[in-house]
Amino acid sequence: MIVDDRLRVQLHTKAPPSTNEDGKDSPKSASSAAMKDVFALGDNAMIPNASLPATAQTALQQALWLAKRLNKGDLDKEHFTYKNLGIMKYLGNAKGLVQTEGAMGDISVRAAWLIWRGAYLTMSMSWRDKILIPVYWFLTWAFGRDVTRF
Ligand SMILES: Cc1cc2nc3c(=O)[nH]c(=O)nc-3n(C[C@H](O)[C@H](O)[C@H](O)COP(=O)(O)OP(=O)(O)OC[C@H]3O[C@@H](n4cnc5c(N)ncnc54)[C@H](O)[C@@H]3O)c2cc1C
Known part of the structure; x- marks a missing residue:
């Protein structure tokens, strides 16, 4: 599951095919948006360009970080960063x-x-x-x- 750096699940949508001026179909472009209250973490979650190891350490850090953000209500102000212990x-x-x-x-x-x-x-x-x-x-x-x- 693709998530952003706040562990929010990314929703991928494919745009409908459009036609160029010469009458040929242009390639479909994909866009993504973060779902507001749907999160994923641990082995199941992948932050693009982050390359985090699929270990318990990663899952635990993400779980603690997300619980703290949700309890404090400051998710929009913070980003998850992994610390290799x-x-x-x-x-x-x-x-x-x-x-x-x-x-x-x-x-x-x-x-x-x-x-x-x-x-x-x-x-x-x-x-x-x-x-x-x-x-x-x-x-x-x-x-x-x-x-x-x-
Ligand atoms: C053999 C092995 C050795 C490992 N050794 C280490 C190690 O030494 N150190 C380390 O840091 N990491 C190790 N790992 C990796 C570590 O286990 C995982 O990175 C970590 O468990 C990920 O946690 P998680 O919560 O993302 O997933 P999980 O721990 O896999 O938890 C997911 C849970 O969801 C449950 N589940 C699945 N589908 C459903 C469903 N449909 N409905 C309800 N529940 C569901 C599963 O039963 C499971 O309990 C090892 C992994 C393996 C396989």
């Missing part, structure tokens, strides 16, 4: 990778793993997840395999 990857065996835009410098694979785990815990939405995720990590460590798959 970095990329994290678990490599297995208590090792990880963290890629940021120069903010952290070089860190060890063990420190990256701890940061990755910390981020997963703090960003889990519900208390149920915040409790179950470390239990799952502990059981996987204790039994040496994924205990959710028998």
Whole structure:
């Protein structure tokens, strides 16, 4: 779904074919307009020329931004801008990778793993997840395999 930089869904319309002076059909021109109260965000939304990654980070930033704008009623004054907070990857065996835009410098694979785990815990939405995720990590460590798959 195409959205503008305020996450409003763009409505595309094709103009009816018109005829030139020489009697030939001219190419159809398309126009787009932002729908007033219809929004899209996350994987489902694409802002032209923005090339945002299809990640949870993008969806979360958009959701928080839009909720704030709608609550404050200042959507017309602001534009969504994406801030890359970095990329994290678990490599297995208590090792990880963290890629940021120069903010952290070089860190060890063990420190990256701890940061990755910390981020997963703090960003889990519900208390149920915040409790179950470390239990799952502990059981996987204790039994040496994924205990959710028998
Ligand atoms: C295997 C995998 C690994 C990933 N790993 C990472 C990662 O490590 N880090 C990261 O940042 N991102 C990761 N992503 C990407 C991340 O999951 C998505 O970018 C993020 O979930 C997008 O959020 P969303 O809300 O746009 O869509 P979703 O999270 O997909 O939510 C859309 C929801 O809408 C529901 N839905 C669909 N159709 C209908 C309907 N007709 N009616 C009602 N409900 C409907 C779906 O069931 C779903 O719950 C991963 C994605 C995949 C597939």
